[in-house]
Amino acid sequence: MPSPYVRRRRLAGEIRKLRENRGLTTDDLARLVFHSRTKITRLENAQIRPDLTEIMNLLDALEITGDEYDRICKLAREASQKGWWDRYGMSMGPRQKLYADLEYSAAAIRAYNQTAMPAVLQAPEFIASLVDLDRCQGKLDYLPERMTEARMRRQSELLRSDGPTYETVLDECVIHRLAVPPRAKIAQLRHMIGVVSQDERITVRVLRHDTEIPGGFLPKSAFYLYTFAEAGDPPIAVIDTVTTDLVLTQRGEVARYAAIYDRLRKVALSREDSVNFLDRVAKRLTDQSGSQA
Template sequence: MPPAVPSPILRRRRLGTELRRLRESAGLTGDQVIERIGWASASKLSRLENGRSRPDPDDVRVLLELYGAEEELRAELLGITEEAGDMRAWRRSYPVMTQQQLGWAELEAGCAEIREYNPVLVPGLLQTSGYARLRIMSANRAADAAGEPDGAEDPETEVQARLARQPLLDRADGPRYTAVLEEAALGHRAGPPEVLHEQLVQLCELAMLPNVTLHLLLRDTRIGEFYLPPTAFSLYRFADPQDPETLAIEGGFIDAMSTEANTVNRYKVAFEWLCSAALSASDTLTWLFTATGRLTDTAAPSTAAAGPAAAPAQRRRHSGRLTER
């Protein structure tokens, strides 16, 4: 099951931010620091401050001494240094992981709250294996058609890695999760009836978890003064209030991240607009149950047999699985 603690990558970013703040408070430039402690390369300090390298506790102690950090802060940052260095132990918490899914898993670990919107897809944390497989295979075909290697893992491994992130939502101490789903993400263009049926069953099930809130945005719903959200995005707020809120913008083939407060705040406002325009959580659940019923007759018999009403009984907390299989 995914760990409840922040990922080492997040710890490295936090450590780097604190070390930079302490250096600037001490009135020192990077070159002055390198000269005083005798490091051979200025890039070593840069990598530490930007969270791009595994921190050595001895190096951090030297910097904290130079900056005159108070004892309590030293203990806190040395603890973060230990967490930042233990990547293997953190990754062992996932049964399967790939490089493509790792970035999302790093953001999700240690979150207190996740908010997501996608104009055309069901977000990855909510996808069934069948829905995820379709998305991954279609993206691979686009790369093949462009004459470029997609660079991804084996598709089935990628599917399992995506599913490995999902028990985060089914955990007693999991983050508060809110998603705005577009009706188009569950329409006929998204997949065959049996895949959509399974996905709808799972959404019904997830929507009844106490920490999960789903809102559906119907096709013709107007958002404010005809606001159109330009892209998929996710907002992450972490359990440690010192870790900055993070925005991830998903562009299909290119993703971007930002912790810049003004940028994050704009997307927070946009998310509130989306929630206000979308169906309420209870109306969304009603819509999902109704849509599941409509697909029951056209879905494959083995899939349809479960039915939406059976889904809640099939889920158990700490099961480590989000699908019925």
């Protein structure tokens, strides 16, 4: 199944283009199909799941026929599909639903993590500690048990035989600065080592805290890059901020983040050296805390 979110973005662009080519405003189109302007705007911004019947009526109103009609209906049908993550409603959190959607049909995922361990590589004990940290900041917008279940499902989907390649550059400061109990941190490091060691498609590259990054300014936030197998699905960059995730699809904007990622990857430790580094940190924490291996 292709990503419904990616298909919604493509469908949104098609509808906007059809409207503009006919010299119509959003108000004009709304009146033409007996919808509100708000609904048309949300459809053109990929903010709602499309209704196939409504899309067909819209195409009829715009006198779209033939191959173009069939192509856009196919996009609308795929954009309206539901994935495994929809069974969780909002209990897993809206941001995690977006990532689950994009991950499901991605061919390759690249990420830079400067504030958190990769969500799709987290251990249950570590996730529980993150929930405790989140509670310190206010009311949760998800159910912890369902969020944890969904996050582990994301991991199983990532590791399925036809899953995407995944590479993350992990800033070393995350390991030291994240205030979780030593046992949880040790469990997370060992879990990550185990996943990487067992699957060649999964790579973690540690960016040491004292490494210079030449070629430009430092990255200002964590971000994720997604590419897809189908040629019509453009690469996407998602920028992680405190309150929301910014989704970028403009070619130039995505290319800038891809270039930043390449700079980070170039100076980060190799896959093997990163695993060895994580192992040393886990052993040191175990010795310091008296935890059992």
